[in-house]
Amino acid sequence: MMRGNPLLLKEFRQRMRTRRAPLVIMSYFISMALLTFLLLYENVQGQLTLLLPARGEQVFVTLGLLQMAVVVFLTPAFAAGAVSGERERRTLSVLLTTPLSPFTILMGKVLSSSALLLLLVIVTLPLYSLVFLFGAAVPQELLGVFGFQLVTVVLVAAMSVCWSTLALRSGWSTVLSYATVTWMVVITGLFGYGLQYAATRFPIDYFLLNWGEILLRLNPLWIEAGLAGAVPGNFGQDMFWFLGFYGVITVILWIFSVGRLRPQAYAFSSRLRRGDEKDFE
């Protein structure tokens, strides 16, 4: 991948060379380690003689959800300035006169900005192995939770990079990226859970239950909780809905982003290439 994408190699060099990268990883790992030990101490102490997997499961779910929330909210911080930052640093015009395709540019930005987050997720694997020791999860659940976290990070990074390409300023792209993440985590969670709660009080109102389910299917924390076995439901189907919905949004944003980077790509449509391309360069 890196051999075929010089931008990715360059971004890795730049990002990993700063003090920020090891500092973020170290701080995150220490925080997660402290939290894991605290949760284990509170929930599974004394289990050397009497094993209670349900309590270990609580630790696993809490850690998984917390990690998902943290990485999802951290991703825009690394991705929202990916392209608009190039424009602000006045390096974009030169990059655009190279023969790199818009796909290569966008993919390089997505992977490089999500790399640190993926690293954050991976460094916590040893902590999960501790939880694993107490019978809190089966390997399939662990793989499902981790895989879903990695996919969600890449998805959020892709949407943030697209916002960064479409918005002229990093400030705006950050606002749009965080609005997206807020929708994904907070709005769908609050409304989805709220509607479901209302449905339990008014069981005849099918509308509430249906919309509650639809909204929760779009919430990464809900899917994650399902994958960890904390809530009942068909999470294979829910994950399909989640990936399908945000996948379609990402593809739409991606198409517009390509037009933004290379107006010639849609030369057949003057409407698409119209606008403030002068400002963009």
Next chain:
Amino acid sequence: MVQTQNLTKKYGRTVAVNRLNLTVRQGSVFGLIGENGAGKTTTLSMLATLTVPSFGRAFVNGFEVCKHPHDVRMSIGYMPDSFGVYDDLTVTEYLYFYAECYGVKGALAKRRSADLLEWVDLQDQRGTYVNALSRGMQQRLELARCLMHDPQVLILDEPASGLDPRSRIELRRVLRRLRELGKTMIISSHILNELSEVSDEIGMMRGGELSAVAAVEALKDQIGAYRRLWVQATAKPELWQTVLAAEPQVLDYTLRLQGVELVFSGVLEEQAELLKRLIQAGIPVIHFGEQPTDIESLFLRLTERGRVTHDAR
């Protein structure tokens, strides 16, 4: 090598470039001069495939910019008017990155970067971080970056802007060497003297249009044929106008508080005759002398009067 046909760019109601017809021959250096907002950057931006023309066509190295942008990008080295550099990359890494973007890899990239760094006199800065270089050094590094894939055409937008006099001299030296290498170049600037030292032809842009094109050699010849004279004398404007209008060799004049500045096309003897006639007309001449003519004022004057230059092609 570079050709535009009625190239036009509109932003809403604003016409940034209007029906530009330009031809730059292979191996020649074309200087584009004009004030800020004249349309120079937009023109170069269209040639560099960054901006899509609203109308008309442009060809670079035989490829049309809208239909074959990839081929155009492979053919050009573009340096924008204001550029930034990547932080946390060394000079060599910076060049390698752009080389890889153009598919120049391995030993070839290594050899080319070493040659180019020596060429732009940055061989001692190989391991230095790019953002730690001075502006002049960054400018030269940008030129090296433009050449990493050995393009046929160089598009340089205000390459000397923001440079101190020493760095400008260094840059001119590099540009002259590029010219000797036979690279086709389009260079924009708002300082004509700067362009005249490296260009074969100069085109002036005004309000998005190419108002005049002149060969630098022809301009330099004209410098010998035209003289700028300064006549210090206090006389009424009407008297000046009457006397100077009758002089066919006075091409242009500007009345000042303490005299008149004029462009004279005659030889030294005719210059003496002019002085004689001024005195005979009752103008109390205090000083009568020649002033050095620079290419900039000559170009401006001649393009205004439509002499020596020919229309934009």
